[in-house]
Amino acid sequence: xxxxxxxxxxxxxxxxxxxxxxxxxxxxxxxxxxxxxxxxxxxxxxxxxxxxxxxxxxxxxxxxxxxxxxxxxxxxxxxxxxxxxxxxxxxxxxxxxxxxxxxxxxxxxxxxxxxxxxxxxxxxxxxxxxxxxxxxxxxxxxxxxxxxxxxxxxxxxxxxxxxxxxxxxxxxxxxxxxxxxxxxxxxxxxxxxxxxxxxxxxxxxxxxxxxxxxxxxxxxxxxxxxxxxxxxxxxxxxxxxxxxxxxxxxxxxxxxxxxxxxxxxxxxxxxxxxxxxxxxxxxxxxxxxxxxxxxxxxxxxxxxxxxxxxxxxxxxxxxxxxxxxxxxxxxxxxxxxxxxxxxxxxxxxxxxxxxxxxxxxxxxxxxxxxxxxxxxxxxxxxxxxxxxxxxxxxxxxx
Numbered sequence: 001x002x003x004x005x006x007x008x009x010x011x012x013x014x015x016x017x018x019x020x021x022x023x024x025x026x027x028x029x030x031x032x033x034x035x036x037x038x039x040x041x042x043x044x045x046x047x048x049x050x051x052x053x054x055x056x057x058x059x060x061x062x063x064x065x066x067x068x069x070x071x072x073x074x075x076x077x078x079x080x081x082x083x084x085x086x087x088x089x090x091x092x093x094x095x096x097x098x099x100x101x102x103x104x105x106x107x108x109x110x111x112x113x114x115x116x117x118x119x120x121x122x123x124x125x126x127x128x129x130x131x132x133x134x135x136x137x138x139x140x141x142x143x144x145x146x147x148x149x150x151x152x153x154x155x156x157x158x159x160x161x162x163x164x165x166x167x168x169x170x171x172x173x174x175x176x177x178x179x180x181x182x183x184x185x186x187x188x189x190x191x192x193x194x195x196x197x198x199x200x201x202x203x204x205x206x207x208x209x210x211x212x213x214x215x216x217x218x219x220x221x222x223x224x225x226x227x228x229x230x231x232x233x234x235x236x237x238x239x240x241x242x243x244x245x246x247x248x249x250x251x252x253x254x255x256x257x258x259x260x261x262x263x264x265x266x267x268x269x270x271x272x273x274x275x276x277x278x279x280x281x282x283x284x285x286x287x288x289x290x291x292x293x294x295x296x297x298x299x300x301x302x303x304x305x306x307x308x309x310x311x312x313x314x315x316x317x318x319x320x321x322x323x324x325x326x327x328x329x330x331x332x333x334x335x336x337x338x339x340x341x342x343x344x345x346x347x348x349x350x351x352x353x354x355x356x357x358x359x360x361x362x363x364x365x366x367x368x369x370x371x372x373x374x375x376x377x378x379x380x381x382x383x384x385x386x387x388x389x390x391x392x393x394x395x396x397x398x
Contacts, residue, residue: 013050015182023048024173030144031102038098039068041143042088049182051189054088065091072127086124093192094137097121101142105172114140118150122160136192137163147171149188153196163195234274241277 015023023044030037046053057067064070070089074082088096099117103110121138128134138150138160148170151163162169164184175181187195212232219228242252255273259266 015048015050017177019048020177024176027144028173030100032100034098034100034143037100037143038087038141042068042096042098042141046189048176049186049189051186064089072124074123074127084124084127086121088139089124090135090189091132092135093190094135094139094188095121095125096139096141097124098141098143100144105142105145110142114142114146114148118148118160121150125160126157136196137188139188145173147185149184151195153193153198164197238273238277 026044027041030041043053045051052066054068055066057069058064066089068088070086072084072086074084076082086095087098088094090096097117097120099113101110101113103113117140118138121140125134125138134152134155134157136151136153136155140148140150149163150160150169152158152160171181171185184195193199216225216228216232219231238247238252241247242249252273255269256266259269
């Protein structure tokens with residue numbers, strides 16, 4: 001990352017509500033020309049957000065990393081060149097193009113003016129010297145009225161798109177009262193790549209994968225890896241079904257949390273839920289209003305009934321045998337980690353009731369259903385036969 005783009009301070013000075021009100025009151029009725037107002041507007045915005053002010057211009061490109069009126073040269077197909085100036089440039093962060101449209105906010109003419117400004121800012125970004133990578137952001141502002149953000153995190157020449165999305169990439173002056181909006185602008189200035197959603201997704205994916213790998217290794221010590229994989233896949237599918245609304249909100253999560261105090265209820269409750277999901281009927285273990293679901297593991301339901309949680313000496317394990325030391329147990333089914341608590345004297349009434357009311361049939365086995373053994377067919381009398389004296393039938397010669 002360039003030296004001009006550094007991580008923000010741990011706790012930057014927060015603007016007071018009075019300071020925000022004063023900034024909005026000062027600029028919401030601004031008029032005049034873009035040249036007369038844009039530098040003052042952006043400088044006061046930086047002061048409001050406790051951001052560094054733009055620096056004075058110098059002779060060499062290498063020194064002009066954060067400045068107003070940064071010069072760029074456009075090279076045309078016929079070999080000619082022309083010159084342009086970026087209204088505000090911060091190396092490794094953004095190109096800012098400022099306009100003072102004078103048009104009604106939200107009108108067609110205003111939209112067209114802002115789209116032209118966006119195109120101009122993208123042209124400036126592409127015209128930067130080869131030694132400077134393209135910035136991840138374009139900032140387009142209608143001075144005193146709005147700020148628009150566009151992002152291209154690959155920095156490879158792709159098209160800049162509205163950030164974070166087409167519905168919320170425009171920031172009005174009144175939106176500066178929102179702390180989340182101010183935090184977003186801080187990152188655009190100081191740590192723009194931290195806003196790249198793929199980085200956040202990759203980090204979360206790695207963390208989840210690590211947790212699942214630890215859980216799988218802890219179970220594979222006493223169970224077949226195929227059984228463990230099927231259990232985890234079905235659990236993840238159930239969480240997905242809950243997230244997208246196929247199951248009532250937080251129903252599966254709540255079931256696991258309730259079983260935290262009564263682990264013996266986990267197997268019948270979750271097993272009954274998965275049977276209901278397989279068969280496409282209401283789920284007694286979560287809610288009678290549950291939608292019918294037919295997950296992709298329909299014919300390979302996890303053999304949940306083969307798992308029973310037990311602990312000995314404050315360690316959690318899964319076994320088909322009963323716990324040898326029932327007075328010591330420690331498990332959190334919601335996270336599958338030991339927690340070292342003493343077993344409660346009484347079992348949760350609601351969990352016990354739900355466990356007994358869920359389907360009594362055992363959970364489907366992981367393996368495909370065995371092929372039914374065909375009954376021996378009774379001997380049929382061949383056609384064209386005649387009975388003999390002993391009662392047997394002999395084929396009649398043709």
